[in-house]
Amino acid sequence: AQKITQTQPGMFVQEKEAVTLDCTYDTSDPSYGLFWYKQPSSGEMIFLIYQGSYDQQNATEGRYSLNFQKARKSANLVISASQLGDSAMYFCAMRPSLNQGGKLIFGQGTELSVKP
Amino acid sequence: KAGVTQTPRYLIKTRGQQVTLSCSPISGHRSVSWYQQTPGQGLQFLFEYFSETQRNKGNFPGRFSGRQFSNSRSEMNVSTLELGDSALYLCASSLAGDRGNTEAFFGQGTRLTVV
Numbered sequence: 479a480q481k482i483t484q485t486q487p488g489m490f491v492q493e494k495e496a497v498t499l500d501c502t503y504d505t506s507d508p509s510y511g512l513f514w515y516k517q518p519s520s521g522e523m524i525f526l527i528y529q530g531s532y533d534q535q536n537a538t539e540g541r542y543s544l545n546f547q548k549a550r551k552s553a554n555l556v557i558s559a560s561q562l563g564d565s566a567m568y569f570c571a572m573r574p575s576l577n578q579g580g581k582l583i584f585g586q587g588t589e590l591s592v593k594p
Numbered sequence: 595k596a597g598v599t600q601t602p603r604y605l606i607k608t609r610g611q612q613v614t615l616s617c618s619p620i621s622g623h624r625s626v627s628w629y630q631q632t633p634g635q636g637l638q639f640l641f642e643y644f645s646e647t648q649r650n651k652g653n654f655p656g657r658f659s660g661r662q663f664s665n666s667r668s669e670m671n672v673s674t675l676e677l678g679d680s681a682l683y684l685c686a687s688s689l690a691g692d693r694g695n696t697e698a699f700f701g702q703g704t705r706l707t708v709v
Binding site: 579581584 | 636686688698699700701
C-alpha cells in the first residue's frame with residue numbers, strides 16, 4: 479500500500495535548537511520522490527525540500543535537511559537553529575511513482591511550536 | 595517569477611449549489627493537481643491534469659470534476675454541494691511527472707464553506 483506516516487502530532491522545540499520531524503513511507507515502486515512542506519496558519523503549502531529515491535546524498539536546503547534512510551523507508555526532516563517563524567504544520571508527502579504523474583500522498587502532519 | 599494563483603481565496607455557498615475554483619500554474623508548468631484538506635481527513639488527492647488531459651484521479655464522487663485549458667490553467671467544479679465539501683482546496687503546479695522535474699508548488703488555496 480502507498481502510505482505516508484507521521485507519528486508526531488505535535489512537537490515543541492526551543493528557539494535556536496535543532497528538531498527532527500519523523501516520516502516513514504511505503505511504496506512498491508523503486509522510483510519515487512519524497513517532499514516536505516510547511517503550512518502556516520494562512521493555509522499556503524510552502525515547499526521545503528525534495529529527495530528522489532535514486533539520489534545518493536541527503537537533500538539540504540539552507541536550514542532544512544532530509545535524513546533519507548532508504549532501507550528503513552524513512553525520510554525525516556531536520557530543522558537546524560529553529561526560529562519563531564518555523565512554528566507551523568509540517569507535512570511529509572510522497573510521489574509514489576515518478577512514472578505515473580504528479581499525484582502526491584500526504585501524511586497527517588506534525589504541528590511544530592518553537593518556544594522563545 | 596509568479597507563483598501558483600488560486601481564485602477566489604474564500605467562498606461561501608449553499609447546499610445544493612455548484613462552485614468553480616480556478617488555478618493558474620507557474621509559467622511553463624504543465625501539470626496541475628488538486629487536493630482537498632479537511633481537519634478530519636487531512637490532505638486528499640482529487641485529480642491531476644497534464645496537457646489538458648486528466649492523468650490521475652483520486653477517490654472522490656463524480657460531483658467533483660475538473661478541466662485544464664491550453665494555457666495550463668485549471669478549473670475544478672463541485673456540483674450539488676454538501677456540507678462535507680467545506681474544506682481548503684489546494685492546487686499544485688509542477689513541470690511534469692518526470693524524474694528530473696518533480697518539485698510541486700502550491701497555491702494559497704481556496705477556502706470553501708458550505709452552509
